[in-house]
Amino acid sequence: MELTSARVQCRPAHRASVRPGYASRQRRVSLCETLDRVLNKGAVIAGDIVISVGDVELLYVGLNLVVTSVETMRNWASGDPCPSGSKPVETKSLTVPPEESAVRARMEG
């Protein structure tokens, strides 16, 4: 399905029009929008289903927290932040600010 995005601004003639020179920005905008969604939103599974062996479990839990938004983090905090049977998460990965991790994802990608 084609993704549309457009920028609309009311011109002095009081008629809304698509702003010229927008197409070049479009790709970048949709990349940012995509990152925001894929990393910060969507359904989440909490439980033992997700990689449950030793250090890999840490990776899963850590990964989710590293890339998560404050919003998602709140959900984790309000529920059980540490699924049953999992080991405590290293605080190192908890302290990465969400913004920074999203930026890093972009830089490394």
Added chain:
Amino acid sequence: MPATGRYLYGLIRSAEDWDFGCIGLEHDGKPSRVYTARVASVAAVVSEHGAREKLLPLRKNLEPHNRVIRKVMESATIVPMSFGHVAKCEDEVLKALRCNRDSIRAELDRVDGKVEMTLKVKWDVDNIFEYFVAADQELTAFRDQIFGRSQAPSHAEKIELGRMFEERLGKERDEQTERVVEAFLSCCSEFKVNPVKNDKGVMDVAFLVERGRQKAFEERVYEVAGTFPTQYLFDFSGPWAPFNFVDLDIQLPAA
């Protein structure tokens, strides 16, 4: 040999199995085949993935996650998963579907046949502070009063000016958001107001729109934008999978 894990892209309602082709995350050095793991009418869109493989939020991983969701959207309504879910084997995926079938179904019903459209509005001005101060007599007067004297304004006065500015900004955002959301109520089934990302942001709203009403939604954006002064910039994008409307925490019973 350890069992091959499954990467999860999202959930769909389907009474049959699907094969979306080799468009998934890389596995064994090539894009993995994306297909459905199904329990009755609820299916998870998955691909094979090393259960112990390191999975980082890099572009090469995020891109296929997004690509698969877009591809699935062409033929079904998908409840997208957040990036990074790997189950240790397919049975675990099926177990998750079985345990949460009712809540997944309810979620799929809620977003069925709908897409997400986003509207972001911002103030297209060079200096948001100047723009606001100029538009507000009380702010202008206070600024002139504290900066117009021979001695520099005190720390407390500057804080007070900042507080007044923030308050005006917040009030303006709330008022404009309400006005815009109201204008879209007739062409969306749900909406969600997200916090703006910077000072110039006026609003960031996601709308859940029937597929068939997408055009009407776009036309409404132009209409509404036309009623705003030229300093307001409207950016809309879509259709997206309903990322903003997913309210699904899939729980699993302790093993």
